[in-house]
Each structure stands twice: as structure tokens, then as C-alpha cells.
Amino acid sequence: MNKLKLFYNSFSQPSRAVKCLLKIGKVDYEEKFVNLAKGDQFKPEVKSLNWNCQVPFIEDNGFVVFESHTIMRYIHQRFNLDNSLYPQKLEDKTKIDMYLDWHHSNTRRSANYVTASLLSKRTGQPSLYVEDLVHKELLKAVQNLNDNLLNNPSHYIFGFQKPTIADISCYQELTELKLINFDFKKYPNLDAFMNQMSNIPEIKEVDKDFSDIALKIFKVNL
Ligand SMILES: N[C@@H](CCC(=O)N[C@@H](CS)C(=O)NCC(=O)O)C(=O)O
Known part of the structure; x- marks a missing residue:
């Protein structure tokens, strides 16, 4: 049996999510860096x-899986991880599953928003796309996270205890929104969620890798 291989990039949010799960589950895996900026x-x-040409994807003894949420479910079952996960x-x-599906067309707006914001900052051109479409949709998602999904005593999605x-x-x-100084304080339930997640040791480790690179490339202190 070979080690599971994770094809990964630190600037990819779904890649980091898979890496967090592998670390939390103490899975012995091998990381393969894919330089997206260079088109690897x-x-x-x-x-x-992987004909889909995106990260993350994994290769487990010849079996290739892409799509982060499918990968996470696969890893959970394959390595008998704790059922609380x-x-x-x-x-x-x-x-x-409902959240994981919802995520793709709601929380994931964050990715488009950050990319568009950083681009418009770099080019000096205000982006209508940012202002009118993605921003509104992202704020709607963030509000729903704060008011509905995380509005419970545990401040985990749907109120699970772990x-x-x-x-x-x-x-x-x-986490990507930290690159553009998003004000999480306006959303107290979400802010509490972000704080408690960022204190999980394995997540801290993955975040450190991301913040080191963010500092180097974008000169942003996360
Ligand atoms: N729905 C996919 C999204 C994967 C995705 O968007 N990957 C980006 C990085 S975050 C990528 O590989 N982009 C490179 C490209 O499209 O060329 C998942 O959850 O895994």
C-alpha cells in the first residue's frame, strides 16, 4: 500500500480544507505541490x-478523486475517522451534506470576491463585477451563516458539538477573506466560529503555511 497523495496548493481554500482533515485524522499522506500560477x-x-485540472485532488493507490467535499467524505470512510467529523x-x-452542497454556490463566493478585489487593487480599475454581483451574494451567504447556520450555542454549523x-x-x-481585511466583527456568530476554528492545532498549522505565503506574496499580515 502506498501513501495517499494530496495534490495541493496553499492558496486553494478547498486544498487547505482537505489538508486540515488529513492532519486532524492523523492520516499518513504525501503532499504534491501544484504550482497553479505556473499552470502545473x-x-x-x-x-x-486528473482531467479536471484543478486542486485539490488525491491519488490513493491508483484511485483518483477530485472535488474537495467528495475527497473529505472518502477520507473519512477510508481511514475510519471519528464520526463526529x-x-x-x-x-x-x-x-x-446540505451545507456542503450549499457551500459551492454561497460561501464559495468568497473566492471570486477575493480574486476580483485583489485584481482590481492591482490594476487600479474598479470592478463592477465585484461591487454588484459577487459582493452582494457573498454578503448574503455570510449573513445566512451568521443568522442561521451558526446561530446556536456551539457556533458550529447546524449546532453540532464538535x-x-x-x-x-x-x-x-x-479565511481567504482575511487577505482583504474583511470585518468579521460585524457578524458575531461567524466571528466566534472563526476564532474557535483557528484555535484547533492542526488548523493552526495549515493556516501558518498560508499566512507565511500571503505575507511573502501580498505583503498582508494575516
Ligand atoms: N469545487 C472544487 C473547486 C476546486 C477549485 O476551484 N480549485 C482551484 C483552486 S481553489 C483551482 O485548481 N484552480 C486552477 C484552475 O482552475 O486552473 C473543490 O471543492 O475542490
Whole structure:
């Protein structure tokens, strides 16, 4: 049996989410850096494994999986990780799946917003796309996280007592907003969630790698 390989980039929120799960689950894995800025994802040796040409993806003894949420569910089952990470009771599991699906067209707006904001900052051109569309949608998602998904005593998504893969994915996506100094304080439940997630030792480790690179490339202190 070979070690599971994670094809990864520190600037990729879903890549970081998968890495957090591997670390929390103490899975012995091998990391393969994919330089997205240089287009490594399109190189024949990568493309021959993953025609989707995006990270993260994993290779587990010849079996290739892409899409971070599918990867996380696979890792959970494959390595018999703690059920608190992905509860198995039908209703609980369905809640997590519901968030994971919702994430792609809501929380994930953060990625578009950060990219567009950084681009417009770099070019000096205000971006209508940022202002009118993505920003509004992102704020709607953030408000729903604050008012609905995290509005409970535990401040984990849907009020589970321990962090789940939904929390890990959500947290890593929103961490990106720190690059543009997003004001989390306006959203107290979300702010509490971000703080408690950032104190999990394995998440701290992954965040450190991201913040070191953010400082080097964007001169931003996270
Ligand atoms: N829905 C996918 C999103 C994957 C994704 O957007 N990956 C980006 C990095 S965050 C990527 O590889 N971009 C490079 C490209 O599209 O060329 C997931 O959750 O894994």
C-alpha cells in the first residue's frame, strides 16, 4: 500500500480544507505541490491523472478523486475517522451534506470576491463585477451563516458539538477573506466560529503555511 497523495496548493481554500482533515485524522499522506500560477495543473503528468485540472485532488493507490467535499467524505470512510467529523445518523449526515452542497454556490463566493478585489487593487480599475454581483451574494451567504447556520450555542454549523467537515470547509473558504481585511466583527456568530476554528492545532498549522505565503506574496499580515 502506498501513501495517499494530496495534490495541493496553499492558496486553494478547498486544498487547505482537505489538508486540515488529513492532519486532524492523523492520516499518513504525501503532499504534491501544484504550482497553479505556473499552470502545473495542465502539465501532461498532472492532467493524465486528473482531467479536471484543478486542486485539490488525491491519488490513493491508483484511485483518483477530485472535488474537495467528495475527497473529505472518502477520507473519512477510508481511514475510519471519528464520526463526529461526519456524523452517520441519517438526519445529521444529511445536514452536513446540505451545507456542503450549499457551500459551492454561497460561501464559495468568497473566492471570486477575493480574486476580483485583489485584481482590481492591482490594476487600479474598479470592478463592477465585484461591487454588484459577487459582493452582494457573498454578503448574503455570510449573513445566512451568521443568522442561521451558526446561530446556536456551539457556533458550529447546524449546532453540532464538535467541528465537522462542513465547518472545516467553511472556515478555510472564509479565511481567504482575511487577505482583504474583511470585518468579521460585524457578524458575531461567524466571528466566534472563526476564532474557535483557528484555535484547533492542526488548523493552526495549515493556516501558518498560508499566512507565511500571503505575507511573502501580498505583503498582508494575516
Ligand atoms: N469545487 C472544487 C473547486 C476546486 C477549485 O476551484 N480549485 C482551484 C483552486 S481553489 C483551482 O485548481 N484552480 C486552477 C484552475 O482552475 O486552473 C473543490 O471543492 O475542490
